Amino acid sequence: MNTVYSTTVTAVGGRNGTARSDDGLLDLRLAVPNGLGGKGGATNPEQLFGAGYAACFGNAVIHVTRNKENKIRDDDVEVVATVGMSPNGAGGFGLSVKLDVTIAGVDQASAEAIVADAHKACPYSNAVRDNIDVALSVNTR
Incomplete structure (x- = not known):
């Protein structure tokens, strides 16, 4: 790589x-x-992970629309990351993440498609896929 x-x-x-x-x-x-x-x-580490994931995911939203007619600008996207930690049943702990994504200037269907594409492009999403539960919530404003 x-x-x-x-x-x-x-x-x-x-x-x-x-x-x-x-x-x-x-x-x-x-x-x-x-x-x-x-x-x-x-x-704490969970706050740092949440900050990194939220910022990276927001940039992925911007990135996947760069070559589209309706480009998402920096101020058009807000991502709120909620990171949870729970016992994993094997003596350790696991994480979960909820990403609440709000995008301005697009309809709900477009926002959902953009977030789906961003989830495929985001390095954090790719790193945690099939290892951490990630719930996505999409809103428009």
Whole structure:
């Protein structure tokens, strides 16, 4: 595979540590969330995954319409990612994701077709397919 981009992030201390990218643009504290019995007060891996997936999926929506008559612009798409964590029955945990996608300027049928195409194109969707339950909700405005 021809890699078009890569980055390196180092995490130290697990869920109660830090994460820093090699270019220093990402540099933050991590904490176990209150909902998992932690003290909270800092971001956590599920929030970071949700942010990455939402942003990437939004860009996939834009990407799949680039060569179409009704192009979706940056401000025309909003993606809200809800990431859940549940016991997997084997002593570990699994994730689930719900993506609520809102697209402006198109009808419902077009929005649903665009989101279906974006789900095929998005690197996050491709990475988690058949491994994480992903529910898609599509709205227009």
